[in-house]
Amino acid sequence: MVNESGILYTIEGLSASILMITTAYLVVSTTMVFTPGDSHIIDMQLEQIGNDALAVMDTPVSYNALSPLESSIKDNDPNAFRSRFLQYINTVKPGSTIGSDKIKFFSEVFYRKGDRIESYPFADSGDVYTGREHMVKVSRMVFIRDASIISALGPDNRPQSLLIEVTLWRE
């Protein structure tokens, strides 16, 4: 006997088979395995931390004073830079028992001499570098009014703009 109760049965069967074949195709074709490191979210957060710490250090504490970053570069004092920078980037919560973050850094100062750019190494976080993690580079331009102390390291003795480049990674 011909009646209509088989139409829905057939259509269900057809759509179920199309669903199964499409699923199997998707599973087989997208075989890229994404890890959290591939998504660069952690790198972006680390770069933001570094940029924020340098921006905070480049802010003068009072009107017409030098910012801590400018005075530590002008007086060539890597220890002052290191302790302040490590405090800014590694503090998780002041007074916490969790401890602190484990970000290490290395920095260099670039200056212009005539038509060329030269550099001298500045502060770093000491220790041994194992180089396991991704690194991020952040930089900040520093305006130095009095370059008499650092002119022994290479820059001209004039008011100038330097670039400090800091490389950060999580150890």
Add this chain to the structure above:
Amino acid sequence: MGLIISISIFILAIIVNQSMIVGQTTAESVLDFPKSDIQDLRSEIFRMRMAEVDQNPVIEDIQIISLIRKSAIVYIDNTSEILIIHYNNGVTSYNETIRF
């Protein structure tokens, strides 16, 4: 009923599958935009402008350092009535004109 449920499970599986790619491209576009470079450049130019120093060597410092270390072309036109800043790093371009 079973068909509806299986199709909805299939659509949810596609959403979960594409979510990692969405996270990666969002983070990459944030990394590519030079927000802190432009903010840093502006703050440096204003600090230089307020200092009582000869400004042409400092402007040349900024232009050459940006070109060589940050791969960005910077043009600064600085007189007492007008300040023009042009920044282009190949992906993003920024222009600013201030009249005093």
